[in-house]
Amino acid sequence: MEFSTVVFYFFAAILLLSGLRVITAKNPVHAALALVLAFFTAAGLWILLEAEFLAITLVLVYVGAVMVLFLFVVMMLDINIEQLRQQFWDYLPIAALVAGLMIVQMVLVLGGETFGLTAPAPKPADYSNTRELGLLLYTEYVYPFELAAVILLVAIVAAIALTLRRRQGVKWVDPAVQVKVKREGRVRLVNLKPQKPELKAEEDEA
Amino acid sequence: MTFPMPDLLPAAPEILVLVMACVVLMFEAYAVRGQADRSEIVARPRVAGYVLTLLTLLAAAGLTAFTANGVSATTFSGMFVDDAMADLLKLMTYLAGIAAAIYSRQYLADRALMRGEYFALLLFAVLGMMVMISASHLLTLYLGLELLSLALYAMVALRRDDAVAVEAAMKYFVLGALASGLLLYGMSMLYGLTGTLELNKMAATLAGGVDNPVVLAFGLVFVVAGLGFKLGTAPFHMWVPDIYHGAPTAVTLFIGSAPKLAAFAFVIRLLADGLQPAHADWQQMLAVMAVLSLAIGNLAAIMQTNIKRMLAYSTIAHMGFLLLGVMTGELNGYGAALYYVVTYVIMSLGAFGLILHLARAGFEADALDDYKGLNSRAPWLAALMAILMLSMAGLPPFVGFYAKLTVLQALVGAGWIWLAVVAVLFSLVGAYYYLRVVKLMYFDTPHSHEPVLATPGDARLLLSVNGLGVLLLGLLPQPLLALCLEAMRLTYG
Numbered sequence: 001m002e003f004s005t006v007v008f009y010f011f012a013a014i015l016l017l018s019g020l021r022v023i024t025a026k027n028p029v030h031a032a033l034a035l036v037l038a039f040f041t042a043a044g045l046w047i048l049l050e051a052e053f054l055a056i057t058l059v060l061v062y063v064g065a066v067m068v069l070f071l072f073v074v075m076m077l078d079i080n081i082e083q084l085r086q087q088f089w090d091y092l093p094i095a096a097l098v099a100g101l102m103i104v105q106m107v108l109v110l111g112g113e114t115f116g117l118t119a120p121a122p123k124p125a126d127y128s129n130t131r132e133l134g135l136l137l138y139t140e141y142v143y144p145f146e147l148a149a150v151i152l153l154v155a156i157v158a159a160i161a162l163t164l165r166r167r168q169g170v171k172w173v174d175p176a177v178q179v180k181v182k183r184e185g186r187v188r189l190v191n192l193k194p195q196k197p198e199l200k201a202e203e204d205e206a
Numbered sequence: 207m208t209f210p211m212p213d214l215l216p217a218a219p220e221i222l223v224l225v226m227a228c229v230v231l232m233f234e235a236y237a238v239r240g241q242a243d244r245s246e247i248v249a250r251p252r253v254a255g256y257v258l259t260l261l262t263l264l265a266a267a268g269l270t271a272f273t274a275n276g277v278s279a280t281t282f283s284g285m286f287v288d289d290a291m292a293d294l295l296k297l298m299t300y301l302a303g304i305a306a307a308i309y310s311r312q313y314l315a316d317r318a319l320m321r322g323e324y325f326a327l328l329l330f331a332v333l334g335m336m337v338m339i340s341a342s343h344l345l346t347l348y349l350g351l352e353l354l355s356l357a358l359y360a361m362v363a364l365r366r367d368d369a370v371a372v373e374a375a376m377k378y379f380v381l382g383a384l385a386s387g388l389l390l391y392g393m394s395m396l397y398g399l400t401g402t403l404e405l406n407k408m409a410a411t412l413a414g415g416v417d418n419p420v421v422l423a424f425g426l427v428f429v430v431a432g433l434g435f436k437l438g439t440a441p442f443h444m445w446v447p448d449i450y451h452g453a454p455t456a457v458t459l460f461i462g463s464a465p466k467l468a469a470f471a472f473v474i475r476l477l478a479d480g481l482q483p484a485h486a487d488w489q490q491m492l493a494v495m496a497v498l499s500l501a502i503g504n505l506a507a508i509m510q511t512n513i514k515r516m517l518a519y520s521t522i523a524h525m526g527f528l529l530l531g532v533m534t535g536e537l538n539g540y541g542a543a544l545y546y547v548v549t550y551v552i553m554s555l556g557a558f559g560l561i562l563h564l565a566r567a568g569f570e571a572d573a574l575d576d577y578k579g580l581n582s583r584a585p586w587l588a589a590l591m592a593i594l595m596l597s598m599a600g601l602p603p604f605v606g607f608y609a610k611l612t613v614l615q616a617l618v619g620a621g622w623i624w625l626a627v628v629a630v631l632f633s634l635v636g637a638y639y640y641l642r643v644v645k646l647m648y649f650d651t652p653h654s655h656e657p658v659l660a661t662p663g664d665a666r667l668l669l670s671v672n673g674l675g676v677l678l679l680g681l682l683p684q685p686l687l688a689l690c691l692e693a694m695r696l697t698y699g
Contacts, residue, residue: 109424139209143282147337147349150224151356154330157231158360161323165366 008048015041028074036067050123053130213281216288218273219266219296220336226262227329230255234322255325259307262329267300276696280342284404287342290696291474291544294689295339295467298548302464302555303332308668309559310456312661316567319364319454327364328460331357335468341475344393344403348386351436354468355382358461362453374452381435381445389432395425396480405480412483423487429476430491437469439529440498443522447506450518455565455572458514459558462521463551466528470547473532478540478698485535492533497628499526504636514572516639517557520598523636524550530629531613534620537698541691542612548690549609549679556594556672560587563661563669577643579652587658588647590673597676599640600633605679605686612687 018041021034039062046055137145214221233254274293280286307328314320334354341347359382363375397403399421400411416422434442450458477488503523510516528550531543564571564587581588597604610633617626679686 106424109420140283141285141345142212143285144343144345144349147346147353150330150333151349151353153228154327154353154356154360157323157326157330158356161321161327161360162363162366 004048008045011041011044011048015045028079029071032067032071032074035070036063039063039067051129053133212283213279215273216279216281217286217340219269220333220340222266222269223262223329223333223336226258226265227326227333230258230262230322230326230329233258234326237322252320252322255322256307256311256320259325259329260304263300263303263307263332267297267304270296270300278697284406285343285346286340288340290693291471291698292340294544294548294693295471296336298551299332299335299339299464299467302460302467302551303328305555305559305668305672306456306460306463308665309459309555309562312665313454313456313562313565316565317365317454319456324361324364327357327361331361331460332464335464335471338468338475339471341471342405342479344397344405344408344476344480347405347472347475348390348393350468351389351472352386354465355386358457358465361457361460362449364457365454368454370452371454374449377445377452378449385432385435385442388428388435392425392428392430392432395421395428399425405475408480409482412481422484426481426484426487427491429481430488430495433469433473433476434495436472437466437525437529438522439495439525440502440522441495443499443502446522447510447515447518450521451512451515451572455514455558455562455570459555459562462517462554462558466521466525466547466551466554469525470528470543473529474540474543477532478535482535489533489535492529493622493625496526496529496533497625499523499529500629500632504632504639507636507639510639511574512572513561513574513577513643514558516574517554520636520639521554523632524598527610527613527629530622530625531616534616534622536616536620537694538619538691539613539616540698541694542616544694545612545687545690546609548686549605552672552679553594553597553606553676556590556669556676557598559665559669559672560591560594563587563665564658574643574646575653577646578650580647583652583655584658586670590669591647592644593673593677595640595643597680599637601637603677603680605676605683608680608683608687 015038018034018037022031022038025031025034039058043055043058043063046052046058234252237252237254270293273288274290274297276290278287278289280288307325311320314324331354334350334352334357337346337350337353339350341350359375359379362378363372365371393403396408399416399418400408402408402411412422431442434440435445438446450462453461477485481488499522503519503521503526507516507519507523510519524546528543528546531539531546533539561571564576577591580591593604597606600606600610602608610629614626614629617623617629
């Protein structure tokens with residue numbers, strides 16, 4: 001067995017176990033951390049496939065940004081996940097049975113050398129995966145690339161349309177108005193004539 | 207590395223719709239900014255987005271009709287194709303979008319939904335459908351589908367305070383994601399087998415014979431299951447009634463019309479373009495799905511008391527009929543299915559448009575009982591509804607009859623006589639619940655005698671045109687039928 005095969009199985013085993021932890025962990029924070037581990041090992045697998053750009057992006061974007069944000073949210077929300085997942089445990093036996101059957105069937109169909117794929121020839125040392133991806137992405141695949149951008153735009157619009165609500169009777173300050181404020185708007189100088197206090201008023205109070 | 211600039215002309219309608227969707231968004235953002243009192247903003251309907259949407263769809267229709275010449279043009283490295291079928295389906299999509307906007311204006315205004323976001327999302331959904339219709343590559347097919355679905359999920363949930371709508375959106379989202387997963391998994395199998403994502407090349411590779419037919423069948427199962435989810439055919443239909451029922455009726459109208467055209471394009475592109483050599487494999491699966499859809503759709507619709515739910519089950523049955531046309535795997539069958547889906551969309555627009563027309567602020571008009579004695583309250587609306595229901599049931603001389611007849615002819619022509627018999631039997635069962643609506647309107651006494659509120663004249667006019675169009679297309683079925691068959695012949699002949 002080659003060294004890279006050993007590394008593959010090592011990463012693959014960790015990936016599967018951490019994936020399993022994501023859905024079985026009782027504490028949502030643990031689940032999120034297991035997902036981080038899953039991403040890391042997936043990145044390792046991609047490095048093995050010489051797709052270093054994708055591997056680095058996975059770590060930077062998913063582990064660095066998405067999962068950190070996700071962890072924040074999970075820690076801030078007080079969700080009793082056990083209550084939510086009561087049905088998960090109820091359905092687990094039958095789900096496990098179906099999943100097990102599907103795995104057996106898939107192994108029967110897809111096991112071995114079904115696709116007849118052979119490992120590609122190793123690339124020369126100065127081959128840049130990133131450069132190739134960049135060239136393809138902005139030329140041949142520019143149409144799907146733009147479409148993906150539109151999908152993200154729709155996601156942003158949808159998220160804002162669904163969550164931005166203006167409640168009635170909320171005291172709020174418009175910063176644009178606030179910074180434009182002038183002295184004239186706040187201070188009013190009134191010209192008062194000096195006059196004697198009225199004796200009659202004082203007597204009344206007394 | 208040199209790279210030729212892609213020819214943008216075939217994609218001009220897509221570019222127009224995208225730009226205008228962004229314009230609607232910007233317009234909304236800046237129009238709101240000028241308002242002083244924010245509490246007023248939510249309540250006051252804003253028509254700028256509505257007008258811009260109508261103008262955009264009209265302009266796109268003009269552009270598509272102007273550039274339609276029956277010749278297939280591909281661009282963007284073979285990922286985009288503009289052919290006769292695409293032009294016809296896109297024109298129908300614009301039409302459905304325009305009708306959906308006009309029908310739903312009053313409904314949206316009554317429910318504080320008349321906002322720029324709604325129309326921007328509608329335009330993005332139309333864009334997604336256009337991308338699907340013009341896709342010649344698995345990647346663009348999938349991206350178009352996601353663009354459409356994402357916009358639709360948001361539209362269903364747009365009334366955030368309505369618990370039923372939010373639940374429907376949640377179900378739609380989860381099941382849609384599951385369907386996308388199935389579809390992608392199947393596509394990855396096909397890619398592994400053929401080594402290409404381009405549909406034409408995939409067909410060429412498959413025609414040359416594959417080493418491992420088991421993987422092909424395996425991939426096909428997932429792809430067809432994903433298609434079944436998206437079309438809403440049994441046994442993947444469970445989301446349809448809940449979403450139709452839970453969504454605001456304006457959104458139901460939209461979901462029930464234009465996306466069916468895109469789903470049809472998706473099925474044809476994938477199965478007829480890319481997997482035609484594997485026809486024998488997917489034919490069986492489609493036949494099973496079609497029979498189940500006809501049975502479940504027609505039988506379950508009988509028990510419904512809510513008209514939106516009833517029409518949802520009827521959609522399932524109609525999609526089953528559509529699959530019958532596709533499964534023949536012949537040009538005639540594809541043409542018949544195209545004709546079927548086009549006429550179904552016209553009927554569906556009318557039926558949901560009528561529900562919208564009867565709805566008022568705080569009253570949805572979605573229970574079957576609300577239609578009791580409609581004839582004595584609003585005879586013209588009752589007549590239109592009767593035309594639409596009879597047409598959906600497939601009675602002559604309405605267009606629904608010819609749609610069913612064409613599909614059955616194609617079926618018999620391909621030698622599937624038993625399937626044709628099954629389809630006719632279930633259509634007879636289906637006639638019961640359509641006729642029940644007619645009976646409620648004409649022979650039952652109404653709950654209330656208050657007259658139907660006056661609704662905008664344009665919606666009323668369009669509704670009349672729609673209902674009479676169903677009758678007219680039934681009396682003169684030949685032009686539209688010939689157009690559909692010709693489009694299919696030009697594309698796949």
